[in-house]
Amino acid sequence: MGLVDYTDIRHTLSSYGGPVGTDFSPRYYQIEQALRRRIAGRRPHDPLPSETELCAEFGVSRMTARAAVQRLVAENLVYRVSGRGTFVAEPPTRRRAENLVRFSEEMRRQGRKHSSTLISAELRPATDQEANRLILPNPATVVEIRRVRLADGIPTVLETAVFPSELSELLRVDFARDSVHATLIALGRTPTRGHSSIRAAVADEAEAGLLDVSPGTALLTEVRLITDQNGQPLELTESRYVGDRYALDVAFEVDSSGASTP
Missing domain, CATH: 3.40.1410.10 (Chorismate lyase-like)
Structure with missing residues (x-):
């Protein structure tokens, strides 16, 4: 998976709306949880943001964005298609x-x-x-x-x-x-x-x-x-x-x- 950019940890996700310093969980974990909520509201095979888009949205490095997505891939919640992107997997029921x-x-x-x-x-x-x-x-x-x-x-x-x-x-x-x-x-x-x-x-x-x-x-x-x-x-x-x-x-x-x- 590689090293995660932990310099992002103390920053605040702007989309969460909280003041600086209120959430000290790793940034990849914050992104992961945000993606979980999106997945819950989408259908199987719907596209998810690319790593580049996640970097821009959450203000993190590509390595941090990749770490968040990889955790979801490991749980079979999403899947990747080379050259196309990341998609919602069939729900693991x-x-x-x-x-x-x-x-x-x-x-x-x-x-x-x-x-x-x-x-x-x-x-x-x-x-x-x-x-x-x-x-x-x-x-x-x-x-x-x-x-x-x-x-x-x-x-x-x-x-x-x-x-x-x-x-x-x-x-x-x-x-x-x-x-x-x-x-x-x-x-x-x-x-x-x-x-x-x-x-x-x-x-x-x-x-x-x-x-x-x-x-x-x-x-x-x-x-x-x-x-x-x-x-x-x-x-x-x-x-x-x-x-x-x-x-x-x-x-x-x-x-x-x-x-x-x-």
Whole structure:
């Protein structure tokens, strides 16, 4: 990528309208965020400003402008065509199934606005299945957090997350502002590894109301168990995605062990 012109850092983006000194983030990052907002309002294959145009607009070096665009290329938000310029890519609405990226981070990468609506947050008795998967004594108590995650104001996933009761500090999280995973890390429990299963489902009447779809709408349901840095069960979550608003990509290898069998 090369060295970024950090002499630009303390300058202010005139298009942001802020006084000098109010934004000390790197200039390439400021340009990157501005481009993300533009991408969100454009269609796939629409052209974006050239590096020369970005240099003139934001008052930066070509190397700084190139660094901002390259970060978007790396995330498949834009693509370049030699001799023609940079264009908006098809929206990346998929997640690799073998990777877990926080929903808020997925939306940020896509240049979309993330928000959450809290449905409930409470301590309650654990079910037998929850106690087994979280390796809890039976009977046990768990923290349950239920919320709808939205992308650009559109309900996309109904999420029910269950945690061991010693993590009751999660009940104090401001879900409009704070991250559950960041809170877990602050409590000394870092989400590290996980396993998930995926199946098809349909929305019942209550789910349909929360997700703003018709009852019977196809849902993609993912149940995942996340462990912490010590291999201890940390989170058991069921995410119910609206089928036409979300998808998972799967990378796989072909099992050829039975290739000689007719």
